[in-house]
Amino acid sequence: MALEIVDSCVGCFACEPLCPNKAISAVMRPGEPLFFIHPERCTECLGDHDLPQCAEICPIEGAIVDEFGEPLNPPGSLTGIPLHLLDQFRVTECRQ
Amino acid sequence: MELPVISNAPPALAGGCSESGCGTAPDALAHLPDHIRAKVQDHPCYSEEAHHHFARMHVAVAPACNIQCNYCNRKYDCSNESRPGVVSELMTPNQAVRKTLAVAAAIPQMTVLGIAGPGDPLANPERTFETFRQLSEQAPDIKLCVSTNGLALPDCVEELARHNIDHVTITINCVDPGIGAKIYPWIFWQNRRIRGVEAARILIEQQQKGLEMLTARGILVKVNSVMIPGINDKHLEEVSRIVKAKGAFLHNVMPLIAEAGHGTYYGLMGQREPTPLELEALQDACAGDMSMMRHCRQCRADAVGMLGEDRGAEFTLDKIETMEIDYAAAMVERAKVHREIADNLEMKRALQRAPKFDAPARRADPPASRSLRIAVASKGGGLVNEHFGHAHEFLVYEVGPSGHRFLGHRKCTPYCMGDTSCGDGETVLGQIIASLEGVEVLLASKIGFEPWADLERAGIRPSGEHAMEPIEDAIRAVYDELAAAGKLDPAPAEVAARAA
Ligand code: SF4
Ligand code: SF4
Numbered sequence: 242m243a244l245e246i247v248d249s250c251v252g253c254f255a256c257e258p259l260c261p262n263k264a265i266s267a268v269m270r271p272g273e274p275l276f277f278i279h280p281e282r283c284t285e286c287l288g289d290h291d292l293p294q295c296a297e298i299c300p301i302e303g304a305i306v307d308e309f310g311e312p313l314n315p316p317g318s319l320t321g322i323p324l325h326l327l328d329q330f331r332v333t334e335c336r337q
Numbered sequence: 338m339e340l341p342v343i344s345n346a347p348p349a350l351a352g353g354c355s356e357s358g359c360g361t362a363p364d365a366l367a368h369l370p371d372h373i374r375a376k377v378q379d380h381p382c383y384s385e386e387a388h389h390h391f392a393r394m395h396v397a398v399a400p401a402c403n404i405q406c407n408y409c410n411r412k413y414d415c416s417n418e419s420r421p422g423v424v425s426e427l428m429t430p431n432q433a434v435r436k437t438l439a440v441a442a443a444i445p446q447m448t449v450l451g452i453a454g455p456g457d458p459l460a461n462p463e464r465t466f467e468t469f470r471q472l473s474e475q476a477p478d479i480k481l482c483v484s485t486n487g488l489a490l491p492d493c494v495e496e497l498a499r500h501n502i503d504h505v506t507i508t509i510n511c512v513d514p515g516i517g518a519k520i521y522p523w524i525f526w527q528n529r530r531i532r533g534v535e536a537a538r539i540l541i542e543q544q545q546k547g548l549e550m551l552t553a554r555g556i557l558v559k560v561n562s563v564m565i566p567g568i569n570d571k572h573l574e575e576v577s578r579i580v581k582a583k584g585a586f587l588h589n590v591m592p593l594i595a596e597a598g599h600g601t602y603y604g605l606m607g608q609r610e611p612t613p614l615e616l617e618a619l620q621d622a623c624a625g626d627m628s629m630m631r632h633c634r635q636c637r638a639d640a641v642g643m644l645g646e647d648r649g650a651e652f653t654l655d656k657i658e659t660m661e662i663d664y665a666a667a668m669v670e671r672a673k674v675h676r677e678i679a680d681n682l683e684m685k686r687a688l689q690r691a692p693k694f695d696a697p698a699r700r701a702d703p704p705a706s707r708s709l710r711i712a713v714a715s716k717g718g719g720l721v722n723e724h725f726g727h728a729h730e731f732l733v734y735e736v737g738p739s740g741h742r743f744l745g746h747r748k749c750t751p752y753c754m755g756d757t758s759c760g761d762g763e764t765v766l767g768q769i770i771a772s773l774e775g776v777e778v779l780l781a782s783k784i785g786f787e788p789w790a791d792l793e794r795a796g797i798r799p800s801g802e803h804a805m806e807p808i809e810d811a812i813r814a815v816y817d818e819l820a821a822a823g824k825l826d827p828a829p830a831e832v833a834a835r836a837a
Contacts, residue, residue: 254456255460298403330605
């Protein structure tokens with residue numbers, strides 16, 4: 242039972258100091274997500290907090306996923322930007 | 338209409354900000370108590386006067402944030418404190434200290450070190466305070482300042498006071514949670530994400546509490562607000578009144594920047610930015626007896642150098658790594674340079690106070706001419722000394738029969754970045770002209786043939802006649818000439834009012 246940080250992480254450091262188990266660290270290898278959750282240390286905050294701290298503060302939708310790959314903060318849930326506008330923006334961003 | 342007259346500053350202003358290199362009213366700081374004015378006088382971010390002579394820098398040690406703003410995309414730096422779409426080079430506190438010492442040794446005019454992002458400095462208290470602690474020890478001649486959204490501020494005031502930090506900037510966009518809910522989608526508070534009106538209520542409470550705690554301890558507080566048309570534009574006058582009453586020494590209203598390409602909520606939702614005229618009107622309404630920082634350029638959080646310039650490329654991490662820094666020696670040199678600048682400024686103030694023998698037009702009964710807006714291209718030093726095509730911004734003044742005042746900067750992409758890259762000139766020129774809304778005359782040291790014709794077509798008179806002249810003399814001469822030629826007759830409404 243552990244959360245995972247994926248590619249869309251922007252490396253903002255917000256989650257790192259909050260982890261009660263010191264499971265989160267910065268990764269300095271190109272091609273990998275900027276931050277990493279150690280799967281053996283992550284308890285999903287059980288026993289420490291009601292809610293997983295990293296996912297509570299993370300500002301990036303989709304950056305933190307559970308063991309099934311489901312994002313804890315799905316698209317639109319943090320910014321309130323409607324999905325069709327988010328999709329449009331992603332397309333233009335990829336072209337750049 | 339009442340206009341302050343720059344060069345007739347009353348002698349009582351001794352020690353105040355009466356130099357007007359960028360043309361702000363001399364009383365911009367005059368209302369402040371002496372001890373506060375002394376602190377602000379040499380601060381390149383706060384004093385119109387000092388920003389020509391002293392430099393500031395920011396270091397990016399604080400990446401995390403504890404709130405979300407609708408004008409922000411967290412892929413980039415905080416868009417309140419920086420140019421949107423910019424990513425700063427993130428540093429550890431040790432690297433930041435080293436860079437600060439390197440810059441301070443190389444640029445003795447550097448007097449202020451700020452931490453302003455890319456996230457919220459007080460959401461990263463260890464990194465921020467470690468930087469401040471080392472600098473207070475190693476470079477006591479550098480002033481420290483910090484910007485914050487205010488959420489964690491009350492918890493940090495004690496520590497701030499300990500590090501002897503005398504400038505804090507709080508971004509306060511509202512005092513009404515209903516309005517706040519339209520600006521902040523969530524905050525992280527006591528181990529959970531909180532949304533909506535409740536989130537805004539907590540944030541506002543913390544900001545106001547932090548503001549009160551700081552001013553109670555004699556720490557200078559500046560308040561920044563982002564003007565968001567249709568959301569907080571009317572409300573900011575109330576914000577201004579309240580923060581003033583609580584002792585903030587400056588209230589700086591900045592325009593929302595919202596482009597779809599930045600991927601922010603406002604950008605994608607089509608929230609519009611304020612026009613320059615709307616911004617000026619709000620800044621006027623908020624001014625009251627409190628000075629406004631009209632020269633704010635929303636500089637990048639990691640910029641190095643004098644306001645409006647960036648010498649960051651000289652101080653990249655690998656370059657500072659190999660630099661030898663003897664800060665003790667640098668401090669001696671720095672003290673010398675600071676003294677020279679202070680003497681120089683004092684001399685200018687004395688000259689300003691000396692009686693002037695000016696064109697008689699100024700003392701004659703004010704002719705019944707209306708005021709007009711003049712834009713000036715300037716590289717600095719208070720002169721009309723920039724080519725139209727090279728200008729990154731225009732200084733806009735309102736000039737009336739008996740005085741003038743500085744309204745603000747209109748930023749732009751330079752029309753021509755050199756002789757080879759003029760390809761995009763057409764569209765850029767259209768944008769520049771749009772940004773000059775309300776302006777009737779444009780002064781530059783040189784203006785090319787093509788933009789000249791387009792400016793005229795847009796109802797803006799271009800002029801290169803006043804090249805290299807002091808801005809104040811130039812705009813006065815232009816005004817007097819137009820008034821004498823009968824081109825500034827009062828607006829029809831005024832005439833009617835007088836006839837009645
Ligand atoms: S869920 Fe909790 S324990 Fe797991 S990485 Fe996030 S903060 Fe650490
Ligand atoms: S809070 Fe989210 S975006 Fe920031 S470093 Fe952690 S996972 Fe990445």
